[in-house]
Amino acid sequence: xxxxxxxxxxxxxxxxxxxxxxxxxxxxxxxxxxxxxxxxxxxxxxxxxxxxxxxxxxxxxxxxxxxxxxxxxxxxxxxxxxxxxxxxxxxxxxxxxxxxxxxxxxx
Amino acid sequence: xxxxxxxxxxxxxxxxxxxxxxxxxxxxxxxxxxxxxxxxxxxxxxxxxxxxxxxxxxxxxxxxxxxxxxxxxxxxxxxxxxxxxxxxxxxxxxxxxxxxxxxxxxxxxxxxxx
Numbered sequence: 001x002x003x004x005x006x007x008x009x010x011x012x013x014x015x016x017x018x019x020x021x022x023x024x025x026x027x028x029x030x031x032x033x034x035x036x037x038x039x040x041x042x043x044x045x046x047x048x049x050x051x052x053x054x055x056x057x058x059x060x061x062x063x064x065x066x067x068x069x070x071x072x073x074x075x076x077x078x079x080x081x082x083x084x085x086x087x088x089x090x091x092x093x094x095x096x097x098x099x100x101x102x103x104x105x106x107x
Numbered sequence: 108x109x110x111x112x113x114x115x116x117x118x119x120x121x122x123x124x125x126x127x128x129x130x131x132x133x134x135x136x137x138x139x140x141x142x143x144x145x146x147x148x149x150x151x152x153x154x155x156x157x158x159x160x161x162x163x164x165x166x167x168x169x170x171x172x173x174x175x176x177x178x179x180x181x182x183x184x185x186x187x188x189x190x191x192x193x194x195x196x197x198x199x200x201x202x203x204x205x206x207x208x209x210x211x212x213x214x215x216x217x218x219x220x221x
Binding site: 077 | 142151153154157166168169187202207208209211212214215
């Protein structure tokens with residue numbers, strides 16, 4: 001199975017700041033990576049697909065990038081509504097696997 | 108608009124089974140495989156398996172092969188997951204997901220309790 005190592009586990013940042021969340025894949029996943037945002041009691045919402053494509057309706061302050069097997073989610077100009085847990089997921093090969101999640105708290 | 112409407116919360120006794128539904132609308136049901144994902148309380152996400160509604164073919168993560176059974180009814184555009192031999196480890200929220208994460212159901216909380 002492909003392992004997705006996500007970091008950090010938690011993050012605290014202020015409004016207007018920029019944060020970066022990373023996921024390291026245990027093998028090449030050929031950009032088949034998605035980022036999700038999940039708020040308590042809700043289902044995950046797709047933010048980024050294919051490593052860097054922004055899902056319709058998602059603010060442009062969210063962006064995704066990759067370098068080898070390292071994938072990053074950057075959130076610019078943090079807003080209060082960005083407080084949530086973020087997950088990465090590889091969908092290159094079954095079984096699909098997720099990162100452990102990053103809980104983002106706004107100061 | 109694509110929607111995945113899941114059934115309501117379930118309570119099952121240890122050793123029993125529960126069956127959850129996921130009714131799809133807004134697209135041709137057979138166009139996408141349906142995945143199922145588990146989220147234990149306060150925990151991360153685990154992929155359970157997928158079903159191709161057109162052919163009925165399935166694939167499961169190893170740890171769910173004896174736990175979950177996926178089926179689909181094309182006449183009602185509904186996918187199902189049955190969880191058997193329930194234990195406390197099965198207490199979780201279960202999501203149906205299609206098109207590689209573009210669309211998620213609202214989730215169903217399953218509680219295993221005697």
